[in-house]
């Protein structure tokens with residue numbers, strides 16, 4: 306089990322200036338290497354010595370991973386763009402406000418100035434049993450400490466538990482899925498783009514990872530198409546504190562409403578499963594209906610179908626119902 310020693314173990318630090326160099330290093334060192342972006346998640350792991358990589362590859366000097374630029378009718382955000390840049394970028398504010406609102410809700414101004422969008426998406430779960438170095442399923446052991454009779458599991462999942470009950474911590478991830486974003490991944494195998502929805506994986510797919518990324522893969526950019534630009538959208542995060550706190554539940558939505566009728570919607574809830582959960586059932590149930598009480602009640606009902614709360618988190622059921630309703634009723638262009 307890890308202890309807080311506040312001093313990192315030794316590792317070999319590489320600071321490549323180019324993407325190719327970083328990819329070569331990752332290929333050479335495989336699972337011995339750790340990718341470092343802003344360090345906001347990384348340094349917790351290393352200082353607690355719950356993870357002890359032999360090699361650290363710092364992406365901080367690679368210019369091609371930075372910046373936010375127009376790309377056709379959408380935009381491309383470099384993985385090393387700071388969370389604060391995403392929250393305040395004029396084009397994101399004007400065309401994709403749901404993402405700016407989500408980024409604005411991340412942590413604190415200091416963490417947003419240091420943390421990157423790529424790091425925010427690739428960060429590990431905050432389950433404290435796992436982060437404290439307990440040998441749980443996710444850490445390669447054979448028990449889930451958060452799902453035993455006396456476990457503290459108020460923050461854990463209500464959907465898709467599969468041995469592990471940890472949840473996805475990112476505020477920006479649901480917004481990117483709602484915007485139909487694609488993740489640009491580069492590795493020695495070349496470049497591929499994966500939908501934001503498929504980028505995140507649950508324990509049923511691989512209990513040791515939260516994304517599709519393999520040890521030698523890098524998330525290099527995030528592409529947001531113009532499809533949902535300027536359409537009604539909504540983001541809300543509920544946490545115990547107003548700042549410096551992870552979501553208990555968050556929601557992001559984008560809606561295509563024509564003459565008062567919902568033509569199409571994308572609704573994504575975070576903090577309820579190991580991956581941000583797209584509410585396909587809700588989306589199907591509300592398509593073709595006007596935004597009225599009946600539609601909202603149906604959305605709320607569908608949102609929690611199949612939910613399985615743990616001992617201390619049944620409040621997440623009511624929270625999910627209400628957030629999903631609000632994400633439809635309050636969506637604004």
Ligand SMILES: Cc1cc2nc3c(=O)[nH]c(=O)nc-3n(C[C@H](O)[C@H](O)[C@H](O)COP(=O)(O)OP(=O)(O)OC[C@H]3O[C@@H](n4cnc5c(N)ncnc54)[C@H](O)[C@@H]3O)c2cc1C
Pocket residue numbers: 339340341342343344345346347348364384385388410411412413416419420421422423424425426427428429474475476477518522523524525549550551552
């Ligand atoms: C006190 C505190 C409060 C926080 N509150 C919130 C919150 O409310 N909401 C929220 O969403 N987040 C929150 N965070 C998380 C914070 O936003 C993330 O830790 C941060 O965004 C991670 O980004 P980073 O650039 O610092 O990444 P790092 O810490 O450097 O990396 C995070 C992880 O991602 C991997 N990684 C990073 N970049 C890449 C890449 N390009 N390709 C492949 N792998 C990569 C790293 O190897 C590491 O495993 C909080 C963090 C702290 C410390």
